[in-house]
Amino acid sequence: MLASIRQLGQNGIDLITALGRAGNIWWQAIWRRPRLANAHLVFRQIYQLGVLSVVITVLSGFSIGAVLALQGYNQLVKYGSESALGLGVALVLVMEIGPVVSGLLFAGRAGSAVTAEIGLMKATEQLSSMEMIGVDPLQRIVAPRLWAGFISMPILALMFSVVGIWGSSLIGVDWLGVYEGAFWSAMQDGVDFKSHVLKGIIKSVVFGLIVTWIAVYQGYEAEPTSEGISRATTRTVVHSSVAVLVLDFFLTLVMFNF
Amino acid sequence: MQMRTIEIVVGAFMLAGLISLAVLAIRVSGFNVGAETNTYSVFAKFENVGGLVVRAKVSIAGVIVGQVAEISLDQESFTALVRMEIDSDVAKLSIDSTAAILTEGLLGGKFIGLTIGADEAYLKDGAYITDTQSSIVLEDMIGKFLMKQF
Numbered sequence: 001m002l003a004s005i006r007q008l009g010q011n012g013i014d015l016i017t018a019l020g021r022a023g024n025i026w027w028q029a030i031w032r033r034p035r036l037a038n039a040h041l042v043f044r045q046i047y048q049l050g051v052l053s054v055v056i057t058v059l060s061g062f063s064i065g066a067v068l069a070l071q072g073y074n075q076l077v078k079y080g081s082e083s084a085l086g087l088g089v090a091l092v093l094v095m096e097i098g099p100v101v102s103g104l105l106f107a108g109r110a111g112s113a114v115t116a117e118i119g120l121m122k123a124t125e126q127l128s129s130m131e132m133i134g135v136d137p138l139q140r141i142v143a144p145r146l147w148a149g150f151i152s153m154p155i156l157a158l159m160f161s162v163v164g165i166w167g168s169s170l171i172g173v174d175w176l177g178v179y180e181g182a183f184w185s186a187m188q189d190g191v192d193f194k195s196h197v198l199k200g201i202i203k204s205v206v207f208g209l210i211v212t213w214i215a216v217y218q219g220y221e222a223e224p225t226s227e228g229i230s231r232a233t234t235r236t237v238v239h240s241s242v243a244v245l246v247l248d249f250f251l252t253l254v255m256f257n258f
Numbered sequence: 259m260q261m262r263t264i265e266i267v268v269g270a271f272m273l274a275g276l277i278s279l280a281v282l283a284i285r286v287s288g289f290n291v292g293a294e295t296n297t298y299s300v301f302a303k304f305e306n307v308g309g310l311v312v313r314a315k316v317s318i319a320g321v322i323v324g325q326v327a328e329i330s331l332d333q334e335s336f337t338a339l340v341r342m343e344i345d346s347d348v349a350k351l352s353i354d355s356t357a358a359i360l361t362e363g364l365l366g367g368k369f370i371g372l373t374i375g376a377d378e379a380y381l382k383d384g385a386y387i388t389d390t391q392s393s394i395v396l397e398d399m400i401g402k403f404l405m406k407q408f
Contacts, residue, residue, distance in 0.1 A: 040261055047264045051271045090286050155275030162278040165286060188288030197282050 022217040029142040029216070041144040042151075049110040049145070049212070050152025056109055057102050057156045058163050064097060065089065065164030069171035073178070082172075083182035087190040089168040094191060094200045095256075098161035100248050103207035106153055107240035111215035114145055115236040118219025119229035127220075142216050146209075153208025154201050161200065199255045206247060211240040297324060297343035298383040302357045302370075307338040308393040310359055310368040316342045318372045323348045326370065342370060352377040358391035368393060 068089045076082045118141060121127050127137045165187075172178045191197065215236045222232035304310075307329060316324040324344035332339040344351070354375030359368055372387075381387070 040265075043261075043264055043268045046268045046271065051267050054271065054274075094282065094286070152271075155271065155278070158275055158278035158282060162281050162286075184285070187286055191287040193283050193287040197287050201279075 018217075018221075021221065022213065025138065025142060025217055025220060026146070026213050029138045029146050038140075038144070041140065042147050045144045045148030046152055048113065049106075049148045050155060053106060053109045053152070053156055054159065056105055057160050060101060060105060061093075061098075061160035061163035062167040064101060065093065065167030066171045068092060068097075068164070069168035069176070072168075073172060073176050082176075082178050084186055085172045085178050086165075086169065086183035086187040089172070090165050090187045090191050091196060093161045093164040093168075094196050095203075096200075096248070096252075098164065099157045099200050099203040099207055100244060102157045102160040103153065103204065103211060103244040103248075104241050106149075106156060106208070107211045107215075107244065108237055110149070110152075111211045111236045111240050112233045114149075114212065114215040115219040115222065115233045116229060118142075118145075118216060119222035119224075119232050122220065122222060123224035123226070123229060125224075142220065145216055146212050149208045149212025149215075150205065151208075153211070154204040157200065157204035157207075202255065203248065203251050206251060207244050210243050210247060214240045214243060296346040298346055299327065300342050300344055300351070300381055300383075300385055300387060302340050302342065302387040302390050303332060303335065303337045304340060304357075304359060304390050305337055305392040306395060307340060307359060308368075308395050309361075310340070310370070310393060314367060314369050316344065316370045316372065318348070318351075318374065323372070340370070349380065351381045353379045353381055353385065354389065355381065355387055356389040356391065357387045359393040361394070 069085060072085050072088050073082055076085055076088070118127075121141065127141070130137045130140060169180075169183060173180045173183050218232040218236045218239070222228050310326060310329060312326055312329060314326045315322045316326065324342055326340055327343045328341040330339050330341075331337075342357075351372065352375040354377040356373045356375070358371050358373070360371045361368055375389075
């Protein structure tokens with residue numbers, strides 16, 4: 001009994017310590033933003049995190065858009081309002097599914113890679129040797145990844161939404177026969193740039209930050225063994241997926257006037 | 259991988275992001291760049307605006323000429339005060355025009371339809387349309403219909 005209470009307290013302290021350490025890493029890395037001479041480091045990371053995630057994002061976006069069109073059509077056709085299909089799919093994709101699902105994919109595809117890479121660097125003592133020759137690993141390793149995630153994630157989310165809407169129009173208009181004019185005009189009428197598209201972009205920026213932050217922290221704090229790296233990679237995917245979903249709830253709560 | 263190749267691919271990636279943003283802005287949300295048209299305000303009081311929302315369209319003969327800018331309660335007459343923003347191209351609305359709240363289809367949204375009168379004087383910025391017809395509330399109509407039956 002006493003032991004379990006002690007354990008609970010220990011867990012609480014560990015959690016707060018972890019948050020503090022993660023915040024510290026983030027804060028220091030953000031201020032050591034890469035100098036212009038180091039821009040190629042950021043480019044390389046945008047390539048690693050963003051460009052290499054394009055294929056999975058585009059494929060998932062297309063399938064989700066297509067499925068939304070199929071399911072939405074089935075429901076809407078009962079009320080004879082299948083012309084609202086474009087509007088429904090576009091709103092759902094732009095505000096919710098685009099940022100959230102691409103955030104989850106980003107966590108699985110890019111976050112895990114970042115953790116594994118940094119964890120391995122730590123295990124092979126590259127990080128400490130960098131410090132020894134006077135190169136700051138926060139600036140050289142952590143900061144470019146944070147900035148790359150921050151830049152790549154909104155682009156991926158935008159691509160996801162666009163491809164999803166294209167997929168839904170392919171299914172809805174070309175296959176199921178929703179009238180094309182009504183499909184697009186209902187969408188343009190109902191989707192507002194400022195109050196829907198922009199809020200979706202804000203969400204994706206936040207998700208990009210949080211996912212790369214968790215990934216970098218887990219890599220940095222990984223136990224320098226193969227088992228430790230594997231655990232850290234798993235934790236990255238689990239923590240960042242949960243963080244994306246929970247943050248999505250709160251962002252929606254704040255941004256959409258509840 | 260060559261640094262140059264990476265730069266090209268990253269550039270293409272960023273460009274794809276910008277194109278996606280443009281598609282979302284123009285094709286999906288119908289965002290008009292810099293199309294901030296000049297408008298003037300016309301007021302109308304309605305007994306009941308039931309279901310009319312801000313940004314609902316204002317049309318003449320089915321052509322959109324403006325939008326609803328503000329809906330508030332007139333504290334003296336306890337009627338709904340609606341401010342409409344009419345495009346300034348459409349300047350010659352006679353002062354005896356009427357405004358009616360109409361419904362788009364059976365389940366569609368509400369909008370304001372203006373019917374032009376015959377007077378030679380025209381509505382100016384801040385003018386009131388006096389002849390208005392309120393929103394038809396389906397429940398009221400059903401109620402009246404039932405009363406007639408019994």
